[in-house]
Amino acid sequence: MFTTLDNLAGPGPQPDQDARTRVLECAYRLFYRHGLRATGIDRIIAESGVAKASFYRHFPTKQALVEAYLDLRHARWMGWMESRLSAAPDARAWLAALPDALDDWFRAPGFRGCAFINGHAEAGTEAPAMTVTHKRELAARIARACAEAGLAPPDEVAADLLLATEGAIVRAQMEGADAARGPLLRAFARVLAGPERAAA
């Protein structure tokens, strides 16, 4: 599994890979960089150096390629996050390190926001299920850490941390990593400060 930010951005297609991999890596880069609708099949075929018939053998429709792209992105992103936070000695430290990890991501070259937020924004209700599933799995992972860290109720704390995470992603995308860093760190610090969280 890819665990570096460079690989998160995508290694790009390489000649010695098989046709399916070349197409998928190429789509991975172009879909993230330019968006789903803005990226045409023809361009992916041209840049991946694959024949059209070969493309349609592996991906019967563009939609299938989009879904494969989001699946791959999900696997890589989660893998990167786990790897980036694997040094944390316990769940509490894991949660405390999450904002720094996100900040690294925001500063990685080619950062253009969250592929799932962007995909959902573009496709709306017709967006692949992974756009929502990714967020649910992230929420579940954070909730697990909250439970292990003794932060109760874990689902509620996780929802609070996810809200801050989403906000930071959008802020970083529109205004840059510097604009997101401070508010994100403070939001996490406040949520993790203790159970004396204000009720609605």
Next chain:
Amino acid sequence: MFTTLDNLAGPGPQPDQDARTRVLECAYRLFYRHGLRATGIDRIIAESGVAKASFYRHFPTKQALVEAYLDLRHARWMGWMESRLSAAPDARAWLAALPDALDDWFRAPGFRGCAFINGHAEAGTEAPAMTVTHKRELAARIARACAEAGLAPPDEVAADLLLATEGAIVRAQMEGADAARGPLLRAFARVLAGPERAAA
């Protein structure tokens, strides 16, 4: 100025309006509902009941129409927010009421997230400047309220509130208003609780 949520969603084109207004109202609905790229000029022309030449007289390119749409959306959204919060007796109450106002918006029929976040997600660096400008003006408005409410430093507090706002918009878009409400209320309550905010 339009001040209701229904009008925020758009009144739609009406026969007695002039051609430019009919086009713009139609674009307003379609761009928000289906996205920028997914909405073709031909469809806007057909649904607004305008001749193609008339369209291109008022909007030399599609990009110009997109910009006009975002300008209008900005004006209406800010107008709606001010109207919705005009009953607040002071700046403190104004800030405290913001999450409820946002929650109303999330629950309005046809809610599909923030037009500026969505537009930026779709068009990236080529997105119209208004996608970013809108957020800056909203941040400035919140910062003004923070200053009036004696929350210091106002820009920092405003950035914290904006982060929560953006996160809530995205959560509401992907998971529904119910998922966003609790975390948003708690985030605001924490930030507004006092100046003893944890440092990074």
Next chain:
DNA sequence: CAGAAAAGAGACAGGTCTGTCTATATGCTT
């Protein structure tokens, strides 16, 4: 080695996209 699966190259179809053009009708202003 022989057959099958996969890949390459590219023509083609049918649709949609933005934007231009011609021709005609309507309504306002002077």
Next chain:
DNA sequence: AAGCATATAGACAGACCTGTCTCTTTTCTG
């Protein structure tokens, strides 16, 4: 009444879109 801006109606161009098809070559496997 004349002229002009604006409207309608719709053909048209040229590009791009997804997806299908044919034909040849390579590569893998039994």
